[in-house]
Amino acid sequence: MNPNQSGYQHGGISLLTGWLPLTAEIVTVVVLIAAVGWRTRRWRSISVPVGMCLGVAAALTARWYVDDQGLSSDPAPTRLWVWVAATAAALAVAVLGWRGSRWRRRALSLLAVPLGLLCVALAVNQWVGYYPTVQAAWGAATAGPLPDQVAADELADLRGTTTATGKVVPVDIPDSASGFAHRTEYVYLPPAWFAGPTPPTLPVLMMIAGEFNTPADWMRSGDIVSTVDAYAASHAGRTPILVFVDAGGSFNNDTECVDGPRGNAADHLTGDVRPYVISTFGASPEAANWGIVGWSMGGTCAVDLTVMHPDLFSTFVDIAGDHGPTAGTKDQTIDRLYGGDSAQWAAYDPATVMSVHGPYTGVSGLFEDTDGTGRRRGGGNRPAPRSQPGSDDRAGIGGHDGTPDTDEKGAATDLCTAATAVGITCDVHTAPGGHTWQFAASAFADSLPSIASRIGTPDRGAPSNDPGPTLGG
Structure with missing residues (x-):
């Protein structure tokens, strides 16, 4: 294992289950009780009810905001709202009890607030499975190196060498066509790219993350580099090139991949x-050799971009996406994503695009979604996506109540039906799991052999220094 990978999902202190989240919650409760308990009876009779009311109001306001903005694909766990309420109550206790309190009481009151915020953050993380371990969170916070990361100026020295794993390269892609301000993006180059005097002409997978994202999330939260490296090891070093794109420009900018x-x-x-x-890494320019894999919002993007641009992309994997670009209700979506232009809504709605386009040729897709039953359906004899090492399938709200939002529910079946009607070959695979990064990672592992084959990844039998067959035919 690459040393940079340790602590992502292969071991490390879990933030999803285990002793750390539980300990944080217990300590927070004890500190909050102590802060409230060291007061006079008269103070408690006034301040505690006020704090409770403020806490309930904060929780209701936060829940309204999440629903109004369409920020979640699944309902948030009750634990999250409890900790929002407790944190607001802790703040009220600190403010209302500041006068006349000794420094120790003030210190306890102040300590309860960041502890409450920590528990809120842990509840959110358990909901979406964003950081599986402390080490993964620390790597993101400190911008530590990704698994297999190298600088672009190191690539020339690796030419003609045999590497055990692929390499992840940070890239600053010019925005000359779009004017879109974006963050650093990443490209995964498989071992076969380095073997021989020139790189082979390989196919490409565009990797798109969810609504709240960074381009590195597939690697930090999904840990998929280990999956791709394992695939390369069993295929003579050959995988598609993966490009991890920035579809948001900032962490909380929900573009839904539209203009x-x-x-x-x-x-x-x-x-x-x-x-x-294509120009920098010698990738194939043919649409037949380009696919898109997306998770959550990215899954919607994968379908949308493929059906809108069959001249650029030939296949997609949609992991738990919606029926179409969504930012709240339809009216809210039209206002927020398209500046009130309803014609633009139709121009980016996948079902509408497919019906207007008519028959497609050479386009295919795969929908990976959760069913909440514990049994796989619609995938023939294919196994359910495997769990990532160190992950917990129970993590994430979908694993608790299995209730997706109204736009995600049924989207895979509806879109696959619409796609089949216009000549797009598609399949729907469903498996147990929540709307979490852990499900996204296992779904990617499940779909990689299929989509790699569909975009023409050279056969495993070819020697690693052979550029392989001509692609795109």
Whole structure:
């Protein structure tokens, strides 16, 4: 295992289950009780009810905001709202009890607030499975190196060498076609790219993360580099090139990969990223050799970009995406994503796009979604996505109540039906799991052999220094 990988999902202190989240909650409760208990009876009779009321109001307001903004694909766990309420109550206790309190009481009251915020953060993380371990969170916070990461200026020295794993390269892709302000993006180059005097012409997978994202999330939270390296090891070092794109420009900018008030995300992915990967890394320019894999919002993007641009992409994997770009209700979506232009809503709605386009040729797709039953359906004899090492399938709200939002529910079946009607070959695979990064990672592992084959990844039998067959035919 690459030393940079330790602590992502292969071991490390879990933030999803185990002793650390439980200990944080117990300590917070004890500190909050102590802060409240060291007061006079008269103080408690006034301040505690006020604190409780403020806490309930804060929880209700936070829940309303999440629902109004369409921020979640699954309902948040009750634990999250409890800790929001407790944190607001702790703040009220600190403010209301400040006068006349000794420094020790003030210190306890103040300590309860950040502890409450920590428990809120842990509850959110358990909901979505964003950081599986302390080490993964620390790597993201400190911008530590990703698994197999090298600098672009190191690539020339690796030419003609045999590497045990692929390499992840940070790239700054020009935004000349889109004007879209984006963060650092990443490209995974398989071992076969380095063998021989020139790189082989390989296919490409564009990797798109969810609504709240960084381009590194597939690697930090999903730990998929280990999955791709394992695939390369059993295929003579050959995998598609993977490009981890920035579809948001910032962590909380939900573009849904469309062009609009939130930025020209679609133009960036099609007009900036694709030409750059072809010219810089020698990737195939043929649509038949390009696919898109997306998770949550990214899954919606994967379908949308493929059916809108069959001249650029030929296949997609949609992992728990929606029926179409969504930012709240339909009216809210039209306002937020398209500046009130309903024609743009139709232009980016996958079902509408497919019906207007008519028959497609050579386009295929796979939908990976959760069913909450514990049994796989719709995938023939294919196994359910395997769990990532160190993950817990119970993590994430979907694993608790299995209730997706109204736009995600049934999206895979509905879109696959619409796709089949216009000549797109598609399949729906469902498996137990929550709307979490752990499910996204296991779904990717499940789908990788299929989509790698569909975009023409050279056969495992070819020697690693052979450029392989001509792609795109």
